[in-house]
Amino acid sequence: MLEVKNLTAAYGQVSVLHGVSLKVEKGQLVTLIGSNGAGKTTTMRAISGMISPTGGEILLEGKSIGGLASHQISKLGVAHSPEGRRVFPTQSVKDNLLLGAFSRLTFGRERGDVEGDLDRALDLFPRLRERKDQLAGTLSGGEQQMLAMARALMLKPEVLLLDEPSMGLAPILVEEVFHIIKRLKQEGVTMLLVEQFAAAALGVADYGYVMENGRIAVEGPAAQLQNDPKVKEAYLGGGH
Secondary structure, three states: OEEEEEEEEEEOOEEEEEEEEEEEOOOOEEEEEEOOOOOHHHHHHHHHOOOOOOEEEEEEOOEEOOOOOHHHHHHOOEEEEOOOOOOOOOOEHHHHHHHHOHHHHOOOOOOOOHHHHHHHHHHHOHHHHHOOOOEHHHOOHHHHHHHHHHHHHOOOOOEEEEEOOOOOOOHHHHHHHHHHHHHHHHOOOOEEEEOOOHHHHHHHOOEEEEEEOOEEEEEEEHHHHHOOHHHHHHHOOOOO
8 A cells, every 4th residue: 555665855964764664554554653853754744745755765556656746645645644733723623624625626536425524524523523613723732633633534545644643632632532543443544653652552553663763673563562672661661
């Protein structure tokens, strides 16, 4: 489904990714964990076209998407719920969700039942249904995170990229977000998850990659990584 091969990327003259390779199979939930500054978000931005790779390949269903613009990549079915949420604050919750379906509404992707998918998104995130006519900028941080996830789902993506969905949330909201991620997994949504809470991420994922200094240091089935002494010591202690 999604494959990254020897990916390199930089910000200006500063190299960040040094030959990252990973794979996400159809219907699989894969997590990418690591310390702050390891290159996780940069990997997600390169996949979704927010930055251009300096080398390597990004393949979606065997076709190269590396270096394409973000709007071209979204039309091909990659939806990105970014770190920091980035909702449209002066638009209503409903309008934010419809903007997630923009390429469907403009025939970049198959239209399908947009109104039905909007209703399903509001069922998945009932807090958003209660606030669907409210301006997105007036939502709480947790509600904005739910909106960012729901907006990405409105693309009806082939692959959903979730970058730090629990960042800055109270523990009860973290539980709610992970409950929704589990439900999406049960529904067969293909996902790549970057997450600060490594134990929670590995607990829901099928497969995991541990990133250090712009490289993949360890990989394996999520259950195996949960029991790896080095992974446990570095990422699963201290409340993680």
